[in-house]
Amino acid sequence: MTATQYKPDEYKAFQTFLESACGIVLGENKHYLVSSRLSKLMRKEGIETLSELISKVQGATGVNTLKIKVIEAMTTNETLWFRDGFPFEVLSETIFTDFKVKKKNQVKILSAACSSGQEPYSISIIADEFIKKNFGANMQFQIVGVDIDQTILAGAREAKYEDMALARGLSEERKKRYFTQVDKFWQVNMDIRSRVTFREQNLMQSYASLGKFDVVFCRNVLIYFSADLKKDILNRIAAMLNPGGYLFLGASESIVQYSDRFNMVRTPKGVVYQLKD
Numbered sequence: 001m002t003a004t005q006y007k008p009d010e011y012k013a014f015q016t017f018l019e020s021a022c023g024i025v026l027g028e029n030k031h032y033l034v035s036s037r038l039s040k041l042m043r044k045e046g047i048e049t050l051s052e053l054i055s056k057v058q059g060a061t062g063v064n065t066l067k068i069k070v071i072e073a074m075t076t077n078e079t080l081w082f083r084d085g086f087p088f089e090v091l092s093e094t095i096f097t098d099f100k101v102k103k104k105n106q107v108k109i110l111s112a113a114c115s116s117g118q119e120p121y122s123i124s125i126i127a128d129e130f131i132k133k134n135f136g137a138n139m140q141f142q143i144v145g146v147d148i149d150q151t152i153l154a155g156a157r158e159a160k161y162e163d164m165a166l167a168r169g170l171s172e173e174r175k176k177r178y179f180t181q182v183d184k185f186w187q188v189n190m191d192i193r194s195r196v197t198f199r200e201q202n203l204m205q206s207y208a209s210l211g212k213f214d215v216v217f218c219r220n221v222l223i224y225f226s227a228d229l230k231k232d233i234l235n236r237i238a239a240m241l242n243p244g245g246y247l248f249l250g251a252s253e254s255i256v257q258y259s260d261r262f263n264m265v266r267t268p269k270g271v272v273y274q275l276k277d
């Protein structure tokens with residue numbers, strides 16, 4: 001089988017479409033990736049060439065379901081429970097503890113680009129453990145998960161995971177305590193789910209309707225974007241944080257070069273960014 005090689009013009013047009021639709025910058029040599037992500041969809045839709053796909057996606061008016069499907073096929077939804085460990089420890093040991101000392105009783109947390117829900121539900125489990133450990137701390141946690149991918153969000157709302165997805169990052173103890181078996185799935189228990197709501201949100205668009213947050217997780221998504229879009233998103237996250245609010249990025253991501261609105265806070269467990277005064 002020969003490797004897919006698109007015509008330079010059609011590949012360029014697809015790169016431009018994808019970046020303008022969802023911010024993802026596609027490298028020059030990702031022909032194979034495009035073909036492997038789109039071939040099933042194109043076959044189903046009876047579309048033979050990338051040029052034909054682009055003109056269908058760009059030509060349609062109103063809600064363009066094909067455009068949505070292309071974006072969903074091109075985004076990477078890789079995630080796991082308590083990813084990288086330390087952000088969740090810092091959240092509990094440093095940030096929640098600080099909020100408790102300050103008698104802050106309403107805590108709002110955003111999980112931006114939350115994929116299938118492991119990140120916001122991990123945060124909710126941490127909140128639950130914190131409340132149990134700090135009996136008497138009158139604190140309520142509200143967690144909002146947003147993503148561009150409507151299909152993945154529908155799954156996140158259902159909160160049902162197969163054994164394989166569950167095994168990635170979740171301890172047996174937490175599984176027993178926070179999940180219930182439903183047929184061949186494990187569903188997150190209602191007390192954990194009830195703190196979490198999900199909304200569709202393209203990070204390129206206005207965050208005005210989301211409100212203000214005390215902590216934002218924006219992990220493992222900025223890596224796909226251009227430097228200009230990273231700057232824009234980080235500055236708009238700064239604007240949606242309450243004074244002294246915190247930002248977590250992915251292990252391979254940094255704000256250096258992109259925003260001067262945050263101080264880097266080194267905790268015994270790892271780095272978190274805090275909004276400057």
Ligand SMILES: C[S@@+](CC[C@H](N)C(=O)[O-])C[C@H]1O[C@@H](n2cnc3c(N)ncnc32)[C@H](O)[C@@H]1O
Nearest residue numbers: 022075079113115147148149202203219220221
């Ligand atoms: C690799 S996952 C990261 C999931 C989670 N934050 C974590 O660190 O495990 C990246 C997510 O970003 C979402 N995404 C990509 N572009 C986006 C955009 N422009 N707006 C909102 N979400 C986007 C994808 O749909 C995908 O679910």
